[in-house]
Amino acid sequence: MNIIKRTTQAALLGTLASAMAVVQAGNLEGQVLDTNGNPLGGVQVIYTRDDGARGASVVTVFSDRDGSFHFPDDYAERLNSDSDVVARGLGFVQVDRIVDADRRSADMTFVMQAVANQVDVAPASAWLQRIQDPKIKADFIMNCIDCHQVPDSNVRHFAGAIDDLHADNPLLARQQSWDSIVKYMNFLSAWEFSRGARSDDAEIDTDAVYSVENGEEVVKVLSEVFNDRLDHIEGYDWGAPLITTADTAIWEYEVPEPNAIREAVMLGNPAKLLAADVGANRIVGIDVKTGRQRDYEVPTDYLIGPHSLHRGNDGALWVTPLFNNTVARREPDSGQWQTWELLTTEGGGVGIHDLSFSHDHELLTDASGNVWFSDIGNRAVGYFDPESGETRIWNTPVAESRANDSALYGTASVYGLVMTSDQKEVWYSQLGNGVFGGFNVETKEFIGPFVLPDPNTGPRRITISNDDIMYLALYGTGQVAEFDIKKREMIAIHDLPDTGAAPYSVTWDPVREVVWVVTSNADVIYRFNPDTREYGVIPMPREGAFMRMLDIDPATGVLVGSYANIVENVNGPRMALIVDPGDGAYPARFSPATAVAPTISR
Amino acid sequence: MIKVISRLSFYISVLYTLFPISAQAQDQAKTLVTEKMCYACHQQASASIGPPWQAIAARHGARKQVMTDVLAGKIIRGGGGSWGLIPMVPNQRVSEEEARILATWILAQTP
Numbered sequence: 001m002n003i004i005k006r007t008t009q010a011a012l013l014g015t016l017a018s019a020m021a022v023v024q025a026g027n028l029e030g031q032v033l034d035t036n037g038n039p040l041g042g043v044q045v046i047y048t049r050d051d052g053a054r055g056a057s058v059v060t061v062f063s064d065r066d067g068s069f070h071f072p073d074d075y076a077e078r079l080n081s082d083s084d085v086v087a088r089g090l091g092f093v094q095v096d097r098i099v100d101a102d103r104r105s106a107d108m109t110f111v112m113q114a115v116a117n118q119v120d121v122a123p124a125s126a127w128l129q130r131i132q133d134p135k136i137k138a139d140f141i142m143n144c145i146d147c148h149q150v151p152d153s154n155v156r157h158f159a160g161a162i163d164d165l166h167a168d169n170p171l172l173a174r175q176q177s178w179d180s181i182v183k184y185m186n187f188l189s190a191w192e193f194s195r196g197a198r199s200d201d202a203e204i205d206t207d208a209v210y211s212v213e214n215g216e217e218v219v220k221v222l223s224e225v226f227n228d229r230l231d232h233i234e235g236y237d238w239g240a241p242l243i244t245t246a247d248t249a250i251w252e253y254e255v256p257e258p259n260a261i262r263e264a265v266m267l268g269n270p271a272k273l274l275a276a277d278v279g280a281n282r283i284v285g286i287d288v289k290t291g292r293q294r295d296y297e298v299p300t301d302y303l304i305g306p307h308s309l310h311r312g313n314d315g316a317l318w319v320t321p322l323f324n325n326t327v328a329r330r331e332p333d334s335g336q337w338q339t340w341e342l343l344t345t346e347g348g349g350v351g352i353h354d355l356s357f358s359h360d361h362e363l364l365t366d367a368s369g370n371v372w373f374s375d376i377g378n379r380a381v382g383y384f385d386p387e388s389g390e391t392r393i394w395n396t397p398v399a400e401s402r403a404n405d406s407a408l409y410g411t412a413s414v415y416g417l418v419m420t421s422d423q424k425e426v427w428y429s430q431l432g433n434g435v436f437g438g439f440n441v442e443t444k445e446f447i448g449p450f451v452l453p454d455p456n457t458g459p460r461r462i463t464i465s466n467d468d469i470m471y472l473a474l475y476g477t478g479q480v481a482e483f484d485i486k487k488r489e490m491i492a493i494h495d496l497p498d499t500g501a502a503p504y505s506v507t508w509d510p511v512r513e514v515v516w517v518v519t520s521n522a523d524v525i526y527r528f529n530p531d532t533r534e535y536g537v538i539p540m541p542r543e544g545a546f547m548r549m550l551d552i553d554p555a556t557g558v559l560v561g562s563y564a565n566i567v568e569n570v571n572g573p574r575m576a577l578i579v580d581p582g583d584g585a586y587p588a589r590f591s592p593a594t595a596v597a598p599t600i601s602r
Numbered sequence: 603m604i605k606v607i608s609r610l611s612f613y614i615s616v617l618y619t620l621f622p623i624s625a626q627a628q629d630q631a632k633t634l635v636t637e638k639m640c641y642a643c644h645q646q647a648s649a650s651i652g653p654p655w656q657a658i659a660a661r662h663g664a665r666k667q668v669m670t671d672v673l674a675g676k677i678i679r680g681g682g683g684s685w686g687l688i689p690m691v692p693n694q695r696v697s698e699e700e701a702r703i704l705a706t707w708i709l710a711q712t713p
Contacts, residue, residue, distance in 0.1 A: 154691075158680075161689035165682050173687040180643070180651040180688045187642035569639070571694055 025075035025084075026101075030108035032063040032087055035095065039067025040112055042242045043089040046541045053077050055291045055592050056251035057575070060541040062244035062582075063087075072249050072580075073593055079106065087112060088541060090121045090238065117232050119156075123523040123543065124149035125478075126236040127156075128500030130225050137500065138456035138476035140221050141521070143214055145475075145502045147189055147566035149521050149546055154571060156230035163229045171223060178222040182215045188567040192260055192279055239497025243527055243536030247582030250541060251592055252575045253286045255293065257568070263549040264562040264576035265309045267317055267332065273576040275562055276306035278322050283309075283330070286576055288592045298328045299337050308354050310363045311551065318363050323351040323376050327384070342384050342391040350393055351377020356419035356426050359466050359508055361551055364419040366441045372426045374417040381414060381428055381439050396428065399435045399449040416462035416505075418470060420485060427485060429459035429472055436462070436472060438485065447488065452481065461505030461549055463515065469530070471515050473503040480506060480517055480528055497535050498522050507550045511557055512585045518550040518561060525550070525559065525579065538579060544572035553578075557586030623710050631707030638696050640704070646711065653685040659711040666709050673705035674698065 025047075032043045043063045049056070054076065063069045079085065079099075087094045087110035096111035118126070128150075131137040144150040151159070158181065167173035253273060255261050260279030266288070267274055273286040274296070281303055282295040298304055298319065305322030312318055315332030325342045342350050356372040358364035365371050370383040375393050382393030396414055411432025419426050425447070427438045434457035437448030452459065458476030465471070469491070472481040478499030482491040496503060501522035506515050517526040517535075523545040527536040540547075544565060551560045559579040565572025580590050623631070635641070643651035662669040678701050682689030696704070 158689065158691060161680060161682050165687060165689060167687055176687045177689060181691070183651055184642050184691065188639060191639055191642075568695065569691070569693070 025077055025079050025106060026103070027071075027074050027105040028085065028108070029068070029070035029105070030110065031067040032069065032089075032110045032112060033067055034092075035111060035113050039063075039065070040089070040092070041065040041067060042244060043069075043087050043092065043110070043112060044539065044541045045069045045071075045085065045087050045108075045110065047071060047075075047085045048083065049075070050077060050080070053291070055289060056578075057254040057291070058250075058252040058541065060250040060252070062242075062246070062248045064246035068246065070246065072247075072591060074104075086110075088121060090236065090539070091115060091118050093120065116234050118236050119231055119233055121543075122233050122236045123498075123521065123545075124152050124155075125498045125500035125502070125519070125522040126233055127151050127226070127230065128521070129236075129498075131221065131500075134477065134499070135454060135456065136217075136221060138454055138458065139214060139217060141478075141500065141502050142456050142458050142476045143218050144185075145521050147185075148570040148572060149544055149565070151226060151230055152544055152570070152572065154569075155226075159226055159228065159230040171227075174223040174227065175219060178219045179215070181222075182218055185567065188569055192567050238524060238537040238539065240526065240535035240537045242539070243581065243583070244538055245582040247580065247584070248538065249580045249582065250538075251288070251578045252541070252563075252573075253288070253291060253293075253577065254573070254575050255284050255286070257574070259284070259574055260564075260566060261562055261574040261576065262307055262564050263309050264560060265311050265317065265551045266553055266558075266560045266578065267311060267315055273560065273578070274309065274317055275576040276309050276319065278305045278307050278566075282306070283317070283319065284576075288578065289594075296330065296335070298339070300326060300328075300339055300341075304328065304339075308549065309551075310355050310357065311361070313360070313362045318355055318371075320352045320355060320373070323353065325350045325352060327352060327355070327371070327373070329386075338386075340384060340386070340389055342389070344382070344391050344393055348393075349377065350375045350380070350382060350391065353413070353415055354417045354461070356417045357463065358419060359421060359464050359468075360510055360554065361463070361507055364423065366419070367423050370441075372417065372419060372441065374414040374428050376413040376415060379412050379414050379430070381417065381426055383441070394439065394444060394446070396430065396437060397446050397449055399433065399451050401451050402433045402435060402455060415460055416472070418462050418464040420464065420468050421466065425485070427462065427464070427470055429462050431458055431460055431475075434459065434476075436483075450483070450490070453477075453493070460503070461507075463506045463508040465508045465513075465515075465530075466510055471506040471508065471528075473506045473517065475502050475504060475520075478503065480515065482530065492533075494528065494533065496522075496526060497537065498524075501526075504547060505549045507552060507559075509552055509557070512583070516550050516552070516559060518547040520546045520548070525561075527581070538581060542573060544570075546572055553590065555586070556588045556590035557581075558590040623706055627703060627706065631703050634696075634700055634704055635707075638693060638700070638704070643690070647713070651688065652690060655708045655711040656713045657685075659709050660713060663709050663712045666706075669709055670702060670705045673708060674701035677701040677704055 032040045047059045092112040095113045098109040100107040162177045262276040262278040264275040275284045281298045304326040308320040310318040317330040319328040328339045353374040353376040372383045380393040380395045384391040412430045415431040416429040429436045434452040434455045456476040459472040468485040470483045478496045501519040504520045515528040523540045525538045546565045548564045563573040563575045680690045680692035
């Protein structure tokens with residue numbers, strides 16, 4: 001078919017379609033074309049469903065190389081408006097949508113036009129390419145992107161508002177305005193983190209947790225580097241090939257506000273997404289088939305602030321707190337909770353961050369059944385005995401080269417934690433000073449510490465392979481470190497395709513034998529293949545896709561995560577999500593309609 | 603019908619202008635001030651990031667009829683230029699009704 005005939009037909013169909021106000025969604029499929037009528041692969045087709053629709057709030061698929069796409073499952077509802085299903089691609093805008101529908105199915109053709117200005121789709125990280133000095137960039141990321149993306153559309157809008165002032169001294173206007181924003185954000189974060197435990201007339205402590213420490217440096221970068229309206233960006237690419245196929249699908253489940261969704265795992269039969277709300281004392285349970293939500297309250301009479309989630313190999317859910325001393329566990333069948341308020345044998349408090357993950361990304365205890373944790377409050381690692389509650393901690397050794405800087409030592413928070421397959425060592429990362437190390441749980445001796453090149457490297461969540469290779473998500477510098485635990489040596493530090501991506505976590509995939517790298521600032525999930533040292537990319541279908549921990553469903557290999565923008569006024573998405581990479585790597589195929597997350601016995 | 607409604611709303615706004623806001627509206631506003639985190643940038647009598655409410659009332663309190671809507675719009679959409687070099691951030695989580703309650707309350711805060 002020649003192009004002119006095709007587009008004329010398309011235009012005619014478009015006229016017919018626009019007269020058809022409401023069509024049945026049913027079985028949704030179609031194709032994506034460019035304005036010359038050529039098929040366009042790798043374009044997202046995003047179906048935003050009505051409030052209360054059964055199942056996910058938003059379902060996204062990708063066009064294949066021949067431009068075709070199809071949605072998994074059928075949909076009972078009707079499509080009400082043109083914005084229900086849209087196509088989205090970096091460097092393109094949708095210029096037409098043609099719908100050919102009958103009672104059971106809808107066939108859609110999207111026409112995409114290439115555009116120079118990528119402002120609608122380019123992630124926040126794309127703008128950070130303006131910061132030339134990697135050290136300044138890492139410092140900036142460590143200060144701001146703890147909680148939300150920068151510069152997201154709110155930040156860019158504010159840049160426009162500053163420009164609208166037409167001030168006599170534009171630099172001064174920018175400095176004063178960005179300075180006010182840093183103070184404003186400190187207030188908001190203090191507010192958010194005390195939600196659920198604050199009386200109505202309580203004073204807000206703006207210097208509380210998560211306050212920006214290097215305010216002046218942040219203001220300097222914002223004033224000098226982001227010195228325009230931030231409304232035009234060109235030439236960004238994902239930096240690695242898209243690994244999406246016609247079978248790739250993303251299911252996003254929105255959690256009604258107010259909430260401070262942190263991370264999510266999938267458990268149970270029928271499968272439920274369980275999302276931690278760090279601002280309240282609850283886990284939000286979302287039935288993946290129906291989309292129905294209910295809260296599971298952590299039964300403590302004080303706010304623990306559910307933070308990190310871990311799957312037990314018995315299907316239990318383990319919950320760690322926002323840096324206080326309470327661990328909670330929810331039984332898989334009865335839903336009964338057990339909580340432990342940990343005090344060391346000397347009577348000291350602890351500040352728990354993570355429990356120790358295995359290479360299956362499940363909680364792994366030592367041979368005696370003790371649960372190991374990272375202690376962010378005491379810069380320590382420790383364990384508790386779930387039977388007796390006995391708790392002990394060991395303070396991590398100070399890394400000599402980072403010892404003289406008290407500010408660095410003060411932020412040397414012990415963050416991620418993994419356990420080796422032989423259950424004899426735990427390894428930890430220290431977020432604030434770029435250090436990591438190990439601890440022998442039998443001899444009670446530390447291994448290391450090992451110092452990463454930049455104090456703002458920001459190692460966050462870590463993961464461990466079947467062969468005890470440890471991977472560290474280097475948040476500040478946008479890299480992944482690959483460390484051989486058995487040999488005690490660094491294999492390599494790999495730059496991500498976009499070093500402004502702010503990788504929050506890495507998760508070893510024991511079946512695919514790859515590392516999934518989850519980003520907070522780049523709206524993508526990267527897949528890193530350690531054999532070929534190559535990356536692949538799955539773009540998320542929205543801006544503000546601030547992701548945290550990623551879990552892998554052991555039965556189907558779907559990726560389970562969340563968008564966890566902190567601070568309500570950031571207006572970012574707060575969702576739990578499931579990503580099927582569509583690579584057929586696991587024998588069982590995921591479907592929300594039939595999903596169970598069975599316990600895998602080993 | 604439209605005429606009746608517009609006349610009615612005119613009388614209501616005149617009433618708002620003539621009489622101080624009710625105790626109930628006052629309570630609603632105070633709750634909103636806290637819930638919507640206005641304190642991040644504003645105080646009653648002292649300058650912080652943004653102007654104190656008393657200063658806004660002193661400048662615009664005499665024109666409540668017009669300024670209620672202007673202020674309400676500014677609360678939601680943000681703005682800049684009126685009080686120095688710092689633009690106000692938009693507050694997408696404040697509804698129009700809530701913004702009007704807040705604006706009415708702010709304009710009544712004359713020192």
